[in-house]
Structures are given as structure tokens and as C-alpha cells.
Amino acid sequence: MNLTTALARFLIFPGLLFAVPTAWFFLWVERKAVARMQGRIGPPFMQPVYDFVKLLGKDTPPRTGVAGLLMKMWPLLAVSAAAGAVGLLPVLPSSGGFQGDLILLLALLELPSACIIAAGFSSRSIFGEIGSAREAVLSVAYNVVFLLAIVSIAASQHTFRLEALAQLPASPLRWLGVAAILVCLPAKLHLNPFSLPNAEQEIYSGPMTEYAGPELAMWELSHGLEWVAATGLVATLAAPHVMIVWLAILLFVALSFFVVLLLSTLAAATARLAIDTTVRFYWQCTLIFAVLAISSALFMGLRS
Amino acid sequence: MNILTMLWQNLLGGSRTLLFPERPKVSKGYRGLVRFDPALCSGCAICKMRCTARAIDFKSGKGTFTWSYDPGQCTFCGRCVEGCKTHALSQDAECPPVYLTIGALKKSYTVARKPAPKPAAEVPPVSASQAADPVPGGAQ
Numbered sequence: 001m002n003l004t005t006a007l008a009r010f011l012i013f014p015g016l017l018f019a020v021p022t023a024w025f026f027l028w029v030e031r032k033a034v035a036r037m038q039g040r041i042g043p044p045f046m047q048p049v050y051d052f053v054k055l056l057g058k059d060t061p062p063r064t065g066v067a068g069l070l071m072k073m074w075p076l077l078a079v080s081a082a083a084g085a086v087g088l089l090p091v092l093p094s095s096g097g098f099q100g101d102l103i104l105l106l107a108l109l110e111l112p113s114a115c116i117i118a119a120g121f122s123s124r125s126i127f128g129e130i131g132s133a134r135e136a137v138l139s140v141a142y143n144v145v146f147l148l149a150i151v152s153i154a155a156s157q158h159t160f161r162l163e164a165l166a167q168l169p170a171s172p173l174r175w176l177g178v179a180a181i182l183v184c185l186p187a188k189l190h191l192n193p194f195s196l197p198n199a200e201q202e203i204y205s206g207p208m209t210e211y212a213g214p215e216l217a218m219w220e221l222s223h224g225l226e227w228v229a230a231t232g233l234v235a236t237l238a239a240p241h242v243m244i245v246w247l248a249i250l251l252f253v254a255l256s257f258f259v260v261l262l263l264s265t266l267a268a269a270t271a272r273l274a275i276d277t278t279v280r281f282y283w284q285c286t287l288i289f290a291v292l293a294i295s296s297a298l299f300m301g302l303r304s
Numbered sequence: 305m306n307i308l309t310m311l312w313q314n315l316l317g318g319s320r321t322l323l324f325p326e327r328p329k330v331s332k333g334y335r336g337l338v339r340f341d342p343a344l345c346s347g348c349a350i351c352k353m354r355c356t357a358r359a360i361d362f363k364s365g366k367g368t369f370t371w372s373y374d375p376g377q378c379t380f381c382g383r384c385v386e387g388c389k390t391h392a393l394s395q396d397a398e399c400p401p402v403y404l405t406i407g408a409l410k411k412s413y414t415v416a417r418k419p420a421p422k423p424a425a426e427v428p429p430v431s432a433s434q435a436a437d438p439v440p441g442g443a444q
């Protein structure tokens with residue numbers, strides 16, 4: 001991948017120009033779907049855009065005793081990382097990529113979470129610190145399963161290149177890995193039942209408590225981009241390989257949309273779990289499947 | 305699986321959100337805005353004493369009194385209505401109306417005090433048997 005291609009992927013497709021409207025659309029779909037399933041009317045179609053524009057026009061109140069530059073830096077870093085992760089997704093049939101881009105994707109997907117943890121502790125708010133601590137514990141809980149699932153998929157297909165993974169026919173082991181990733185997504189996107197770090201009713205949105213105005217708008221945007229990147233990763237791994245460009249885009253959006261609906265249903269159907277229950281769920285129930293997947297992948301690798 | 309059935313029914317049944325100017329149906333015994341009947345009020349101000357939200361104000365003047373009510377502060381607890389001996393207060397059995405300016409629902413009434421009842425002209429005659437017996441529990 002040369003510099004021009006990389007820039008085009010980061011800025012145009014599937015990067016910022018495509019990902020930002022898609023992020024707002026997915027945020028709207030999630031809010032609307034949850035509202036309709038709860039018997040509410042839900043927000044209008046343009047609400048995420050209105051929210052973003054409104055927040056951009058607001059001032060950030062002065063925060064005494066807090067490093068302002070750090071507080072400004074975290075949401076920007078999160079947006080950049082999430083946009084970069086979306087830019088790496090091999091949506092188009094021959095989109096390039098490089099050996100090991102899957103590892104970079106995982107790192108970029110993890111960066112917004114690390115930024116949230118850092119932002120909560122930087123804010124010196126008690127609610128922010130509690131939220132960050134919860135985010136850190138949650139991150140440790142689901143990431144073991146998430147990483148094992150990704151590694152098992154990569155090991156079963158003998159490549160860490162995303163485009164190669166997207167082109168190879170899906171094996172049963174890959175479906176097991178995709179299922180494990182799907183189980184981790186609610187925690188990654190802070191959805192019920194794993195919405196502990198941003199529990200509005202308990203800790204006033206946790207790390208976001210001290211944020212307002214354009215900085216909060218950037219956090220919202222990074223959250224939307226995380227939606228696109230995370231659901232897009234599942235769509236990339238689950239979609240059959242097609243050579244027609246428009247069909248590949250359509251398939252990507254449709255599968256991502258389906259994952260958003262699935263996660264919204266789960267969010268509407270469940271209540272928030274306590275942190276110990278969450279950790280127990282990931283380390284006791286889900287880890288078994290991930291270990292099974294990676295051991296099968298390694299066993300298959302040894303045999304072939 | 306019950307929750308999924310419920311979600312599915314909600315999805316098919318549409319939203320329960322009411323759009324303006326629709327108003328929700330209320331149950332029997334619903335406590336809405338407090339209504340005041342100046343003709344029945346005796347001006348005792350018990351309602352002001354009972355109102356912990358300070359929605360009711362009472363000002364006494366010369367020969368008149370002013371009774372005011374601010375629904376913006378009212379918690380619709382109904383204690384004023386319960387305490388009104390003359391039944392001058394009652395509560396609507398419907399949701400308060402939508403208003404666009406602060407204090408639009410405030411009400412204030414200036415009522416002339418009713419003349420106090422004159423004391424009885426003469427003590428009714430006491431029978432001989434009642435006068436002979438001391439009142440039980442009375443001062444000896």
C-alpha cells in the first residue's frame with residue numbers, strides 16, 4: 001500500500017468521508033431500534049448530526065487543576081484511531097493492505113478504549129476515575145477473548161493480512177471466531193449488559209463527566225466510528241468475497257447494519273451487569289470457546 | 305425468551321409516545337391542578353399551612369384575603385384538598401395543560417371575608433334535672 005492509497009483509504013473510503021456519516025447513521029439506528037423495542041418513539045433521523053453540531057457550538061467550561069491539553073488530546077486521539085481502524089478494513093475487492101495490518105487494526109480498535117481510561121483519570125473527577133477503572137477491568141476481561149478469537153481466525157487461515165482473510169473461504173473455525181468477536185462487541189461498544197464504564201444512572205457517564213462542547217462531540221464521533229470499525233470487522237470476516245465494487249460495499253453496509261440491529265436488540269433486552277459478573281462471564285464462560293478456537297487452529301496448523 | 309417476545313410486540317405495536325396535542329388518559333382518582341371555589345372558602349389558610357411545596361400563598365387584608373396558587377411549584381400531593389373543611393378546594397381529574405410561558409397557570413383570587421357569625425342572643429334554657437347534675441369530668 002503506497003502513501004496515496006493509504007491517505008485515500010483513511011480520508012475517503014472507507015475512511016472519514018464514508019465512515020463519519022455511517023457512524024451517525026449507526027448511532028441513530030441503535031438509538032431508534034432500542035427506543036422502538038421499548039415502546040418509545042426514538043430520535044429523528046438527523047439527531048446524531050444535530051447533537052454533534054450543537055456540541056461543536058458550545059464552550060468548554062474552565063476546569064481548574066486539570067491538564068487542559070491532555071483533556072483535549074484524548075478525544076482527538078480516539079477519533080484518529082477509530083478512523084484509522086475503519087480505513088484499514090478491506091471493503092473493496094482489491095484494496096491493498098499489508099502483511100500484519102490485522103494487528104494494526106486490533107491496536108487501533110483498542111486505542112479509543114485506552115484514551116477513555118486515560119481521559120477519566122486525567123479529569124480528576126471521582127466519577128471519571130470510577131468509570132475509567134471499570135473500563136480498564138472490562139477491557140482486560142473481554143480483550144483476552146477478543147484477541148484469542150482474532151488470532152484463532154488468523155492462525156486457521158495462515159495470514160495476518162486482512163484482505164487475504166476476506167478473500168479466503170470461511171472455515172467453521174472462522175465462524176467460531178466471529179461468534180466470539182460478536183460476544184465481545186457489546187463490551188467494546190459499552191452496550192448493555194456491559195455498559196458499566198458509562199453508566200449514566202450511577203456515575204454520570206463516567207469518564208465523560210467532565211467533558212462538554214467540542215471535546216464531547218469528538219468523543220461521540222469516536223464512539224460512532226468505533227461502531228463502524230467493530231461491526232465492519234465482523235462484516236469483513238463474515239461476508240463472502242465478491243469482485244463487484246458496489247456489491248461489496250452494499251454487502252459490507254448490510255452486514256454491518258445487521259450486526260448493529262443484533263447488538264441493539266441485546267442492549268434493549270438486558271440490564272446492566274455488575275463488574276464481577278461481567279469478568280466472570282468473559283473469563284469463565286466465553287474464554288472456553290476462544291481457547292477451543294485457538295487450540296483447534298494451532299492443531300490444524302500443525303497437521304497441515 | 306419472554307423479554308424477546310415483549311420487544312417484538314413493542315416493535316410491532318408502535319410507540320406509546322403521545323405527540324402534542326394528544327393527552328394521556330388518567331386513572332381514577334388522578335390528582336391534577338387544584339381548583340379553588342371562592343364562594344365556599346372561609347379564609348382559614350389551612351391550605352397554605354399544609355402546602356409543603358409553597359405552591360399556595362395566602363395574604364390577609366382589610367376585609368379581604370388573597371389566595372394564590374402556582375402549579376409550577378405544586379407537587380399535586382392533595383394535602384390542601386384533604387385539609388379544606390369547607391370543600392373550597394378540589395383537584396382536576398386530568399393532566400395539567402401544556403403552557404409556553406412561565407407562570408401561565410398561576411391563579412390568584414381576592415375574596416371578601418364573610419361576616420363572622422353573631423353569637424347567640426340568649427342561652428337556651430336549661431332543664432331542672434340537667435342543672436342539678438354536675439357535668440361528668442368537668443371542673444369541680
